[in-house]
Amino acid sequence: MPKLTPQTVQAMIQNEKSNALSAMVASKLSQDRATAMDYYLGEMDDMPTQEGQSKAVSTDVSDTVLGMMPLLMDIFCSSEDVVRFNPVGPDDEKQAEQESDYTNHVFMNENPGFVVLYEFIFDALLQKLGVVKVWWDEHDEEEKETYLGLAEAQFQQIAMDVLQSDGALQIIEHDTEDKGMDPLTGQPNVCHNVTVLRTNNVAQAKVMACAPEEVGWGRNTRTIKDCTYFFHSPPNRTESDLLSEGYDEDQIKELPTYNYASNSEQLARDTVGEETFATSSANKAGRPIQITEHYIRMDYEGNGKPMLYKVTTAGEKNQVLRKDGKPDIEEVDVIPFAVLTPILQPHRLVGRSVADLVMDIQRINTALLRGTLDNSYMVSNPRHEVAESGANSNTLDDLLTVRRNGIVRVKTPGTVQPLATQSIVGELLPVMTYMDSIREMRSGVTRTGQGIDANALQNQSATAVQEVFSMAQAKMKLIARIFAETGIRDMFWLLHATIRKHGQKAQTVRLRNQWVEVDPRNWKTRNDMTIDVGLGTGGKAEQFAQTMAMANFQKELVLGGKTNIVDDGKLYNTAAKIAKLMGHKSPDPFFNDPDAKDEQGQLKHPPPPPPPDPALLKVQADTQIKQAELQQRSQEMVAGAQIAQQADERKAQIESVQAQADIATQERKTQAEMALAQQKFEFEKELALLDFQLKRELAQQEMAMKAEAHRQQLEAGVFKVAQSQEAHEQKLEATAAAAKAKPKAGK
Numbered sequence: 001m002p003k004l005t006p007q008t009v010q011a012m013i014q015n016e017k018s019n020a021l022s023a024m025v026a027s028k029l030s031q032d033r034a035t036a037m038d039y040y041l042g043e044m045d046d047m048p049t050q051e052g053q054s055k056a057v058s059t060d061v062s063d064t065v066l067g068m069m070p071l072l073m074d075i076f077c078s079s080e081d082v083v084r085f086n087p088v089g090p091d092d093e094k095q096a097e098q099e100s101d102y103t104n105h106v107f108m109n110e111n112p113g114f115v116v117l118y119e120f121i122f123d124a125l126l127q128k129l130g131v132v133k134v135w136w137d138e139h140d141e142e143e144k145e146t147y148l149g150l151a152e153a154q155f156q157q158i159a160m161d162v163l164q165s166d167g168a169l170q171i172i173e174h175d176t177e178d179k180g181m182d183p184l185t186g187q188p189n190v191c192h193n194v195t196v197l198r199t200n201n202v203a204q205a206k207v208m209a210c211a212p213e214e215v216g217w218g219r220n221t222r223t224i225k226d227c228t229y230f231f232h233s234p235p236n237r238t239e240s241d242l243l244s245e246g247y248d249e250d251q252i253k254e255l256p257t258y259n260y261a262s263n264s265e266q267l268a269r270d271t272v273g274e275e276t277f278a279t280s281s282a283n284k285a286g287r288p289i290q291i292t293e294h295y296i297r298m299d300y301e302g303n304g305k306p307m308l309y310k311v312t313t314a315g316e317k318n319q320v321l322r323k324d325g326k327p328d329i330e331e332v333d334v335i336p337f338a339v340l341t342p343i344l345q346p347h348r349l350v351g352r353s354v355a356d357l358v359m360d361i362q363r364i365n366t367a368l369l370r371g372t373l374d375n376s377y378m379v380s381n382p383r384h385e386v387a388e389s390g391a392n393s394n395t396l397d398d399l400l401t402v403r404r405n406g407i408v409r410v411k412t413p414g415t416v417q418p419l420a421t422q423s424i425v426g427e428l429l430p431v432m433t434y435m436d437s438i439r440e441m442r443s444g445v446t447r448t449g450q451g452i453d454a455n456a457l458q459n460q461s462a463t464a465v466q467e468v469f470s471m472a473q474a475k476m477k478l479i480a481r482i483f484a485e486t487g488i489r490d491m492f493w494l495l496h497a498t499i500r501k502h503g504q505k506a507q508t509v510r511l512r513n514q515w516v517e518v519d520p521r522n523w524k525t526r527n528d529m530t531i532d533v534g535l536g537t538g539g540k541a542e543q544f545a546q547t548m549a550m551a552n553f554q555k556e557l558v559l560g561g562k563t564n565i566v567d568d569g570k571l572y573n574t575a576a577k578i579a580k581l582m583g584h585k586s587p588d589p590f591f592n593d594p595d596a597k598d599e600q601g602q603l604k605h606p607p608p609p610p611p612p613d614p615a616l617l618k619v620q621a622d623t624q625i626k627q628a629e630l631q632q633r634s635q636e637m638v639a640g641a642q643i644a645q646q647a648d649e650r651k652a653q654i655e656s657v658q659a660q661a662d663i664a665t666q667e668r669k670t671q672a673e674m675a676l677a678q679q680k681f682e683f684e685k686e687l688a689l690l691d692f693q694l695k696r697e698l699a700q701q702e703m704a705m706k707a708e709a710h711r712q713q714l715e716a717g718v719f720k721v722a723q724s725q726e727a728h729e730q731k732l733e734a735t736a737a738a739a740k741a742k743p744k745a746g747k
Contacts, residue, residue: 003302006320006327013294013311014318016229020216021350029350030265033127033212036355037268039362040065040126047366054373058365060358060439065125067445068354068476072121075480076488077114082107083492088524095524101511102518103496111207119209120491121483124340127265128353130487131210132338133232134494136502138203139244144172146195155192162196170197205498207491211235213265215337221349224490230295230335240285242314248322255314258290290315295335307331333501336494340487342479354479357442361435368435372428378421390415444475500525514588544581550574568594568607 004012021029038045039061049055076082081104087096107113116132124130147158162169173195180189210232218229242252294311301307312321312328321328341351384399390412398408399416408416440446503520511518551574557566572587572594579587592605 034264034268054370060362061355064358064443116209125354127212130340132491134336137206141200143198150192172197228297233292237291239287258288338487338490361439368432375424379423383419385417387415
């Protein structure tokens with residue numbers, strides 16, 4: 001038989017999907033879920049009202065669902081571990097514990113585990129079926145890092161990191177900037193501006209809650225494991241998403257734009273106008289495309305052995321997509337979906353929701369509430385009887401204009417009389433209370449259990465209150481057990497199998513406040529697991545009281561010497577349970593695990609040695625007393641000799657100290673005399689130097705005075721010579737003048 005062609009597969013899928021039970025085909029299922037969502041939101045289109053009448057809506061569906069959510073979420077999320085995988089043998093204890101810890105870590109820390117559980121449980125309570133998808137996601141995340149003003153050495157280091165990164169780092173931009181000459185080295189100062197593209201490969205198990213209308217399954221399906229056809233239409237897939245995953249570009253660009261033609265369930269969930277029709281946009285990369293993942297059992301290879309295949313299609317015609325040049329048809333092990341329903345319908349996949357139990361009560365309570373309010377309005381604002389003979393043209397207008405202290409104008413007093421309206425509130429309230437009791441009986445959500453009605457506890461014994469509380473919680477505990485044994489078990493089984501299949505390298509993670517290495521390649525197939533939901537043993541307070549009673553009983557056994565019944569491991573388990581019930585995630589900060597080993601395989605906290613025989617202890621005590629007496633006598637003799645020796649040594653020490661003191665005194669005296677002589681010498685030296693300097697200055701002053709006197713004498717002699725010379729010249733001039741004046745002879 002030849003291999004199936006993509007066209008044959010497309011026709012087969014088209015036929016299966018058209019017959020599948022889904023929001024597109026199963027009108028009753030889709031309408032029930034849409035109605036439940038409307039009732040939850042308080043939108044009751046099936047109970048219209050006339051103008052002027054009350055439009056109030058009773059919120060029984062919302063109150064019941066939201067009343068169950070806190071207890072159910074506390075059951076599954078209050079403990080550190082949601083599930084525990086059971087070991088397959090005595091040597092598998094530690095490995096099973098590590099796999100449990102890591103699986104819970106992946107669900108709660110690497111995925112939004114709390115939100116997934118909330119949506120999973122909420123959809124089941126309200127819309128019959130909660131759906132969760134588990135898959136392995138592997139993609140590359142790119143991050144740009146820019147470095148400015150790097151020195152040459154820093155740039156070389158980045159370049160070396162890029163070479164050694166094996167493609168994880170890549171320099172996509174690089175330029176240099178000349179900063180002139182370096183004044184210290186005299187070399188050119190060049191700065192580098194670098195942009196590095198860092199590519200991180202992200203590979204992890206993913207968990208996501210799916211909207212119920214996004215999935216469909218073949219009719220007559222009882223469980224997901226024996227399902228022959230299942231499909232899921234993931235939302236918000238764009239053209240760029242598909243191209244980045246390697247799908248054929250030409251095929252993707254020819255696909256029509258998904259216009260979000262919402263069904264009734266999507267419209268009922270939309271409270272803020274999010275559902276719109278897609279329009280043409282310039283952003284082609286963000287164009288939405290309808291993608292559907294089909295899981296179908298078929299003989300694709302034509303060898304007579306039907307296998308489970310995953311086929312990815314696009315558009316309303318379910319065109320098989322091509323990826324890396326081949327049709328996107330791959331063989332898979334399981335359908336990676338888990339579903340849960342709160343009230344099982346035997347031999348059916350879809351059961352009943354909690355909303356199904358109380359929607360009729362909400363309709364009845366809504367009718368009663370509206371009647372009560374309408375009657376109250378009529379009592380507080382009654383109709384009036386008007387006698388036409390006493391009315392004038394303003395009487396009716398005054399009556400229709402309702403205002404406080406308003407005036408009604410009439411011709412004759414007594415013309416307007418109010419029509420008495422009988423109040424029926426007293427008759428309707430007991431009926432509403434009765435309907436509330438029916439709702440509580442159906443759902444298990446009671447006012448007593450939620451602690452919101454103090455009057456409900458009055459005039460009741462503690463035993464009666466406890467019985468009512470236990471009976472009310474019984475139904476919610478049953479729903480929690482159904483969740484645990486169906487959808488949540490399947491979800492964690494899928495998560496464990498996904499990690500085991502795709503985890504191809506060891507990781508170091510922090511589990512129970514310790515760093516441990518987890519290698520999924522060494523994991524075993526885990527089909528047997530325990531869902532740790534804290535059911536069957538009461539609430540936390542009740543469990544704590546029971547655990548403390550067990551701890552006290554263990555204490556009595558230990559004091560009674562029955563250590564063969566209660567060993568260190570049992571005591572540690574009790575202590576760990578108490579720590580968890582008190583809200584601590586791990587008992588390690590408070591108690592030591594007796595089975596914990598170090599790197600060498602030795603026990604970190606070995607047990608203390610067993611107590612010795614009492615008779616042996618008595619003999620050892622007597623021997624120790626005798627040895628103590630002999631030792632005391634010996635010590636006394638030795639002490640006497642030591643005292644005498646110490647006295648002699650003390651005397652010698654005193655004499656030695658005295659001699660040393662005398663020597664020190666003599667040395668200090670000699671040093672003082674030498675210092676005094678040295679000071680005297682220095683003083684005399686300074687006096688002689690000062691005397692010499694004084695005499696030298698006096699001699700210099702005397703020489704200066706003599707030189708000054710000699711200079712003055714010289715100046716006086718020169719003055720006298722000048723005066724003599726001047727007188728002689730004057731005398732010569734006078735003689736010459738006289739000679740000229742004397743008359744010559746003969747004249």
